[in-house]
Amino acid sequence: MSRRSIELDDRLSNDQKTFTLRRTRRGSHEAVTLSKRKVWNKAMAIERVRQIIGTDTPLDLATFDKKELLLGRVLGRGSFSVVEEITSICFLANSSSITSQHREELRLKEEERNFLAQHCLRSSGIGRPSPRYALKRLQTNGDWNGVADLVIESHFLRRLQHPNLIKIRAVSVGDAFHLGFFLVLDRLYCTLQTKLRQWKRDERNLWNCRRSSNMGERLIAAYHLGSALQYLHEQRICHRDIKPENCGFDIRGDIKIFDLGLAREMRNSNADGTYNLSHMTGTLRFMAPEVFQEGKSYNELCDVYSFAILLWQMIVLEQPFRHMNDEQTFVKIVFEKHGRPELAKVHPPRCQALLKKAWHAIPNERPSMSEVCSDLRRMTMEIEFGESGDFETASRRSTFIYDETENGNIMENLSDGSSKKSVK
Structure with missing residues (x-):
């Protein structure tokens, strides 16, 4: 053997x-x-x-037994996982229900565990404290593919540090590959899908006093998403599933990518700079043509295409290809005939040129995420301040604090690509 x-x-x-x-x-x-x-x-x-x-590496994170976490409301459900808010953390390190091996593991991370327990709730001074963290676990037993997805997600999240990527705080105690494996993540308060609907309502409200700054706010959010993708590409990681359901906002209004379940590290490139990655990965509406094509190698430029489709949606506030619900029709028009969303509705006009390059059918004709972010930065400054201005000031002006009494459970979509209405 x-x-x-x-x-x-x-x-x-x-x-x-x-x-x-x-x-x-x-x-x-x-x-x-x-x-x-x-x-x-x-x-x-x-x-x-x-x-x-690759080879197994230990997760340098705090660990918890699930009995130590008091769970609150369900924030979202997917095809294989569920996300619940964590309302309290109570240590059980001396409990007879915890094995001696796990007790020692819990003791070694005592400082990190204490920090998370002390900061489990956020108090604003108004209303009840809100949970800072959420638990993501399998929804059903016996789903080893679901376990694999969680392990892969934890592997990427623990090594990545970027303000627009969700942060992992802890994992379940013991061996990673078991049916009870879970992640402890920062809690998000709104998905981009929800925010797109809110932006559209604001656009329709002629009396909305923030309407004039709405486009700047959207471009700033797009820039921050782009910077997260740029960071992933610098780490030789291809995301492969950029879409509104996989992005969300924290309590400060900072946008985050919270799904890395389909992300892959790019190793052993071909002579043309592409990689032999699996095809038909992600969501068809945002999928790059080369990812759809079986046997076609590709690289991080597939994320540039997906981001361009998402950027169009954030600018126009309409679902891309919304009249195409048949897969066969979509493939023929988009992948074979290179049909793209309508550019006439895109403002500012210079963004049209950026989109045309970024969703080009030929990957090598697309700009890098670094170039895309540079263009977005310039466009945002022009909208907010004219020819001169400070981007950081514009970014701070768009930041807002969520009022949970108005939003309730707003993490509507999980990172496994399944959308469900949240449970109150």
């Missing part, structure tokens, strides 16, 4: 639902306590994680 298969066998045997997987002389496998299907699903999920993140 190869070293690789031996390691895989050893890793699988550590699960609480143990099984014996042994190779016979005829090369067949026998699963003892679990069905062959479950064994195979877990083995494939582990192998997928191993191929994406």
Whole structure:
């Protein structure tokens, strides 16, 4: 048996639902306590994680037993995961229900655990304190692909530090690859999808006193999203699923990308600078043509295309390709005939040129995210201050604080791409 298969066998045997997987002389496998299907699903999920993140590295994060976290309202549900707010953290390190191995792990991260417990709630002095953190876990048992997605997401989030990427604070205690694995993330208060609807309502309200600054606010949010993507690309990471449902706002109104479930590290490039990544990844409406095409290699420029479609939506406040609900029609018009959203509605006019370059059918004709951000920065300054002005001042002017009494549960979409109305 190869070293690789031996390691895989050893890793699988550590699960609480143990099984014996042994190779016979005829090369067949026998699963003892679990069905062959479950064994195979877990083995494939582990192998997928191993191929994406490489050798196992410990998560340098605080850890919690789920019994230590008091959960509040459900903020959102998806096809495989659920996000709930954390209302309190109560330490159980000396509890008999926690194993000695886990007790030692919890003790080693005592300082980080104490910090999170002390700052679990945010008090504004008005109304009840609001939770700072949220727990993301699997919605159903036995979904090893869901576990793999959470492990991959935690791998990327723990090593990335950017003001417009959601921050991971902790993970579940013990081995990462188990069905009870969860993440502790900063709580968001609004998705970009929700904010787009609010911007559209403001545009329709002729008496809205903030209408004049609305476009500047949208371009500033777009710039911050672009800067997060630029950072990912500098770290050799391709996001592959940029869309409104995967972006949100924190309590200060700062926009964040909160889904890295489909992100991949770009390794071993081809001669033309592309990478052999999986096709048909992400959401069709925002998917770059090269990602849709089977067998086509691509690189981070696919994110530039997706961002251009999203930028059009943030400017025009309409769903891109909203009249195309049939996949076959969409593929023919967008991917084969290079149809794009209408540019006549785009203002300022110089943004039209940026969009035409950024969603070009040929990836190498697109600008980098660094170039896109530079253009957005200049356009924002012109809108807010004319020919001269300070971008940071414009950015601060657009910042706002969410009033939870008005917004309620507003994290409507989870990072696994499934949209559900939030539960009150």
